[in-house]
Amino acid sequence: MAQTRPTFAIPMELLTPAEMAEADRFAGNGPALMEAAGHAVALAIQRRFRPCRVLVLAGPGNNGGDGYVVARRLEQAGWDVSVAAAAPPRPGSDAKGAAARWRGRMATLADVPRAGLVVDALFGAGLARDFEGSFAHALRGCAAPVVAVDVPSGMDGATGAVRGFAPQAALTVTFFRAKPGHLLLPGRDLCGELVVADIGLPAHVLASIRPRAFANGPALWDRPAPGSASHKHSRGHVTIVSGAEMTGAALLAARAARRTGAGLVTIACPSAEAAQIHRIAEPGALVIEAAGMDAVAAAIVDDPRREVILAGPGLPPGDATRGLLRALLAAQRRVVADAGALTAFAGDAEALRGVAVVTPHAAEFTRVFGSAQDRLAATRAAAARIGGAVLLKGADSVVAAPDGRVAVNHNAPPWLATGGTGDVLAGIAASLLAQGMPPFEAACAAAWMQGEAAMRIGPGLIAEDLPDALPRN
Structure with missing residues (x-):
């Protein structure tokens, strides 16, 4: 679903994946940020889609932790939600805590064809290897709309390049500031509609990071x-x-x-x-x-x-x-x-x-x-x-x-x-x-x-x- 023009308005500053990780460290309180991020994705979904059967694909890191929060928030709103985990979160991580708070149904990739909406919470913008394997294969054949958390898995947040495979998203929700890859091709087209959500990170962290990349305007x-x-x-x-x-x-x-x-x-x-x-x-x-x-x-x-x-x-x-x-x-x-x-x-x-x-x-x-x-x-x-x-x-x-x-x-x-x-x-x-x-x-x-x-x-x-x-x- 290539765009003739991006359907978003974003803040001027662009943060690389490394700079965004630095912003998270400056802010502290990772569980609260993860909760806010998942809540923002759930709200964006509710504003754009009718209630349907949702399958959340959750990775082992923070991106997956956001996905567990999305699942819980949508289920609380009355949606039919299940989670398919690519791997368990690391012990003691924020994602592990988010997964522990999910009490709903766990699923497998066999559920992808039956989903009315798929949430891609597998891998974020800092993925350091190609996205491949069974979950990439399932997304490649997915007929339902895909909502990406941060970036479509496999998309490099710094360059917009595809690492192995990246799905075509109908909606991508990222946090605090967009990344260069959200605007650079092919990443820009893969994101579909882009929402930059406020998750409570204070703006003053930008003064510490001093970003050097910007959205032109x-x-x-x-x-x-x-x-x-x-x-x-x-x-x-x-x-x-x-x-x-x-x-x-x-x-x-x-x-x-x-x-x-x-x-x-x-x-x-x-x-x-x-x-x-x-x-x-x-x-x-x-x-x-x-x-x-x-x-x-x-x-x-x-x-x-x-x-x-x-x-x-x-x-x-x-x-x-x-x-x-x-x-x-x-x-x-x-x-x-x-x-x-x-x-x-x-x-x-x-x-x-x-x-x-x-x-x-x-x-x-x-x-x-x-x-x-x-x-x-x-x-x-x-x-x-x-x-x-x-x-x-x-x-x-x-x-x-x-x-x-x-x-x-x-x-x-x-x-x-x-x-x-x-x-x-x-x-x-x-x-x-x-x-x-x-x-x-x-x-x-x-x-x-x-x-x-x-x-x-x-x-x-x-x-x-x-x-x-x-x-x-």
Whole structure:
């Protein structure tokens, strides 16, 4: 049951499984937290499902302990509940106490086909091995809706990856804060609806943990707003370098930069033919006409007012593009690099050091930085290498800063997967950077704003639709 958009609202901070365990230790009183967690899952079930025959699959750890509480709470509410235990809880553990308080019916996996609802309380987000065996097999063939406690068993809470097998949940209930794996694919789709329940953990534990991962959204940035004394020169000037042939990419970026609030947008062209196209197609933009990419670079570098440069959309990944980037970085201009300006440095990421923002898709990222199998770790490492923000595009775009902050974007619908949307995204980021936003925040805001615009447009979207649908505030 893949989602077109996540059906949840969550707090900004994301906690890895290790950080969540640390939060639990700070709070203490494990039995009370387990009781609160199981109660929250039971309430979420009662709000979404009619009473039916429920089978709780309970693991040997705290996740299983939560499951025993869920079973007891639902039975007290009059539901028909039984528990199938994968293994007994460890003696002396909180889960052992929760299991001891369950006085209801114990079942086996033979009961799975007869269940109207299955609660997956087998393994939580910190599972360190593949989920396989008889319980995985039973969930694989389960026809009833599955409610997952914390995560669907087998889903890595840190990365969203599947360890062996993970069931498709209709509902996932997690506690205190979501984890990166709840937003990263394929984990995000496997969770179904996500509920982040308050179980009494005090918010001040976040000050001790100091999380560095966030769910992308407006709480992460302050978008610039013009004041009564603003004029076009004070609202930021974006210069976009166009290719000689693929002029449409620069036009899309220019339109997006203007719609996002840049006071001035210039398109710098390496040929008279390209310049003429831009003058006709985007009359609100200024145009620089130069003979070749070296001349374009010289024209930009010689004008100190051109502080933010977008290079890449429509540029071929060759020597001329490499020379352009090197000249801009040597002149200490703030550069947003995309497409050809990234591929030109395949296997040479260090040459991009000093770029403000890069916006690769997965294939471009791999060419420049290497594997992105662990999207959070890879994006963080790439940002540290270049000293700038990295926006790894995708349905679960990840934005990282050189200081280790990382944000996961989760509002992008699948119909954004069409040609030209990356050019629009780069134009938005460049515009926000020119208006004074720091690189990480500008990249985060660009990803979120484009997702919101796409949702407003709906299926059938083409890249040209996006600039005029961008959020105005």
